[in-house]
Amino acid sequence: MRTTWAPALLLALTGLASNLTYAADGTACRTAHGGTADTREIVAALAAFKPMLNEQQQKVLYQPFDYDHAIRWSNLPLGVVPRNGLRLGDLDAKQAAAARRVFEAALSACGLKLLDEIRLADDWLTAYDKRPIGWSGGNYFLTLLGTPGAKTPWMLQIGGHHLAYNFTFNGHSPGATPLFFGTEPIRFEIKGASYAPLDAQSGAMSRLAAAIAPLPQARLSGTFTDVVKGVVVNGAPGQLPTGGTDTGFPQSYPAGEQDRGVRVSTLSRDQRNLVREAIESYASFPGKSISAPLLQSYLDPKNLDATFVGFAGAPELSAKGSYVRIDGPRVWMELVVQPAIAHPEDLHYHALWRDKQSDYGGEIHK
Amino acid sequence: MRRAALTALLGLLAVVAGAHPAPNSMLRLEFRADGVRVEYWVPESELAYARAADPGGDFPAYLLRHVGAESRDGKPWRLTVGAVRETTYLDHPYVVADLRLTPPAGTPTKDFVLIDDAVTHEVRNHVVFVTARREQGSDLLGALQYPARRLRVAAP
Numbered sequence: 264m265r266t267t268w269a270p271a272l273l274l275a276l277t278g279l280a281s282n283l284t285y286a287a288d289g290t291a292c293r294t295a296h297g298g299t300a301d302t303r304e305i306v307a308a309l310a311a312f313k314p315m316l317n318e319q320q321q322k323v324l325y326q327p328f329d330y331d332h333a334i335r336w337s338n339l340p341l342g343v344v345p346r347n348g349l350r351l352g353d354l355d356a357k358q359a360a361a362a363r364r365v366f367e368a369a370l371s372a373c374g375l376k377l378l379d380e381i382r383l384a385d386d387w388l389t390a391y392d393k394r395p396i397g398w399s400g401g402n403y404f405l406t407l408l409g410t411p412g413a414k415t416p417w418m419l420q421i422g423g424h425h426l427a428y429n430f431t432f433n434g435h436s437p438g439a440t441p442l443f444f445g446t447e448p449i450r451f452e453i454k455g456a457s458y459a460p461l462d463a464q465s466g467a468m469s470r471l472a473a474a475i476a477p478l479p480q481a482r483l484s485g486t487f488t489d490v491v492k493g494v495v496v497n498g499a500p501g502q503l504p505t506g507g508t509d510t511g512f513p514q515s516y517p518a519g520e521q522d523r524g525v526r527v528s529t530l531s532r533d534q535r536n537l538v539r540e541a542i543e544s545y546a547s548f549p550g551k552s553i554s555a556p557l558l559q560s561y562l563d564p565k566n567l568d569a570t571f572v573g574f575a576g577a578p579e580l581s582a583k584g585s586y587v588r589i590d591g592p593r594v595w596m597e598l599v600v601q602p603a604i605a606h607p608e609d610l611h612y613h614a615l616w617r618d619k620q621s622d623y624g625g626e627i628h629k
Numbered sequence: 630m631r632r633a634a635l636t637a638l639l640g641l642l643a644v645v646a647g648a649h650p651a652p653n654s655m656l657r658l659e660f661r662a663d664g665v666r667v668e669y670w671v672p673e674s675e676l677a678y679a680r681a682a683d684p685g686g687d688f689p690a691y692l693l694r695h696v697g698a699e700s701r702d703g704k705p706w707r708l709t710v711g712a713v714r715e716t717t718y719l720d721h722p723y724v725v726a727d728l729r730l731t732p733p734a735g736t737p738t739k740d741f742v743l744i745d746d747a748v749t750h751e752v753r754n755h756v757v758f759v760t761a762r763r764e765q766g767s768d769l770l771g772a773l774q775y776p777a778r779r780l781r782v783a784a785p
Contacts, residue, residue, distance in 0.1 A: 483753070488650065491774075497772075517776070599754075
């Protein structure tokens with residue numbers, strides 16, 4: 264199914280300023296034309312964008328590339344965790360169009376589609392934001408950490424409540440992660456158009472879980488109420504919580520064979536293909552310059568064989584606590600089903616992609 | 630003025646809770662000459678999953694099965710569970726227990742190994758924050774998440 268967004272709808276709902284055609288189906292979006300994440304193209308798009316900004320906007324757009332700034336992403340709304348950077352909802356039409364050219368250079372067609380649809384999901388939530396906590400497609404941010412160029416490391420952050428793109432360039436290794444994405448609601452309609460932002464990823468993870476469900480060792484022990492390696496809210500009684508950002512970085516990961524699910528080397532060809540599809544669905548968001556070398560590593564037969572896949576709850580992801588995980592020598596991908604916040608009787612997804620070697624391009628140290 | 634600030638704080642705390650459905654545990658440690666007092670905060674929602682996986686006994690008995698301490702040389706400390714009350718933090722219902730950890734005679738009280746998996750033995754994403762209580766606020770000493778259940782603690 265293909266959907267075309269009218270510019271007026273796009274402007275009204277997201278503040279973006281380009282006419283966009285995208286494929287709503289996840290598989291199709293992977294074959295659609297998108298950005299390459301070539302550093303030169305992104306740097307050129309940023310060079311065109313910068314002169315459109317006033318001094319204050321430039322000041323917030325450019326931030327230092329260090330631990331404190333890099334870890335400032337979250338699955339919590341803006342009203343809870345302030346973000347770095349330039350608020351997309353504050354851009355005028357020309358600025359928004361120029362920002363979009365940056366996104367188009369950095370993101371694949373799938374990545375761009377996710378950004379648009381997650382912002383729309385937040386717009387959908389706005390009507391229920393009574394407290395308020397900042398649900399709004401305008402509350403998404405663009406930030407540059409360090410100096411964009413071809414040689415020294417720098418980061419591009421695009422994100423808000425349910426999305427965190429953290430791309431690192433010129434780092435020790437290609438940096439697509441941490442990449443958090445989620446959606447509430449899971450499916451929604453705006454002005455007659457239907458959206459399911461995580462359809463491709465949840466579908467791929469669900470098919471994988473269903474395929475390995477008959478294998479006893481595939482079922483992970485325990486209960487999952489959120490992703491395991493996401494942000495944490497560090498509280499102290501009587502005080503406002505600190506954290507809500509990636510303060511747990513660097514993360515530690517499971518070792519050995521125990522309770523990690525089933526080893527991919529033991530799976531059938533069809534089951535292995537489902538693992539590949541699930542990995543590819545997550546890795547489809549950045550442009551190819553970033554995702555291709557990571558995918559090559561994750562899907563290298565030796566690495567794939569040493570990867571574990573496991574699940575908990577319902578393979579069809581129909582109940583809270585349902586969870587699917589891919590845990591390889593480098594790759595870490597999770598998806599969990601939580602109760603929705605706006606309508607607790609409904610469900611919503613949180614998903615996370617981490618790379619055990621190249622989160623933040625391997626450039627960030629506590 | 631102060632009331633307005635308090636109202637704003639409480640409002641924001643509720644907002645945080647409403648946006649975050651998986652609350653974590655907090656242990657506030659107070660180091661004393663004869664041992665360590667612990668204010669043990671555990672969210673009821675996550676505790677319910679954990680107790681369902683290990684039913685039997687009342688809450689103090691449950692804590693005795695999952696919480697403890699030992700000296701650096703492996704000698705176990707005595708755990709006493711005192712008052713238990715219910716409260717809310719960030720709009721989430723919490724159970725708060727006053728614990729006392731007592732080392733063997735002559736053992737240092739400011740450097741030991743804390744043991745806790747009261748929730749983490751079941752809830753995989755749950756994090757236990759261990760802090761040292763100060764006059765105002767607290768210092769983060771470390772955190773535990775499955776499968777880790779032991780944390781070396783040194784008083785700041």
